[in-house]
Amino acid sequence: MAAPRGERCPGPDPGAAPYGNFPNYSRFHPPEGRVRLLPRGLLRSLFPAPPGPLLGLDVGCNSGELSVALYRHLLGLQESKGSLDEPAAGKDLNLLCCDIDPVLIERAQQCSPFPASISFAELDIMDSSARDSFLSSYLGRFGRSTFDIAFCMSVTMWIHLNHGDRGLLEFLAFLSSVCTYLLMEPQPWKCYRAAARRLRRLGRSDFDHFRALAINGDMAERITQILTKDCAMELVCCFGSTSWDRSLLLFKSRASSPEGRSPVLKNEVPELQQ
DSSP states (O other), rough: OOSSSSSOOOOGGGOOOSOOOOOHHHSSSSSSHHHHSSSSTTHHHHHHSSSSOOOEEEEOOOOOOOHHHHHHHHHTTOTTOGGGGGHHHHHEEEEEEEESSSSHHHHHHOOSSSSSTEEEEEEEEEOOOHHHHHHHHHHHTTHHHHHHHEEEEOHHHHHHHHHHHHHHHHHHHHHHHHEEEEEHHHHHHHHHHHHHHHHHTOOOOOOOGGGOOSSSHHHHHHHHHEEEEEESEEEEEEEEEEESSSSEEEEEEEEGGGGGOOOOOOOOOOGGOO
């Protein structure tokens, strides 16, 4: 998700990032491990005839490497292409990326090859007052009230550990209310245990909510159940799993699909739908 402030010893120390704000996250979970699972024509399949530029929201963007990789991949841009192609790209997709860590956001802003169509902003997504005001202002620039697609990549565990079951439920309800499609990569339960162990090894207090979490076990299935039963979303597709054993799940808001129909995509996984 997001990098601890202040000086650090060389190399990433996962236990020292209680919000998932690792300073070198893309080094141990490269963006290519996710984007290679996504079909090249995904946006065209989901939005065959958009009336204008699509709007995307990336929650917990860290220093932006994955955000940029998703942008390039979804628009079919070559790695070597950057700001020179930006005007054409911006007509297709505008991406707002947020993270709780200002140091990571500053790095993302400085390194972005698409500064006019990818915006990076410091934002605590669990601060509902600041969040709602900021997102409403951004959407208002386009005459919109929701995003077309949101990305939530390896963020749910950090929300869950720091805000408990209630916080996770509120976070998922928020995401489902603010977008038509949601691409999510939940961390499995073994990552929760590993994060808690690393924190204890550093001599720090355990996560406040870890031992009291009633939502546990198969987190991909539990999150799917919450989104489909409580948040009016449907599971459209699973694009497979990364080499670090995390599933990429695509959901769609049922409110945006009155006929209850979804695009036909490969790798559908009805076994995850309960």
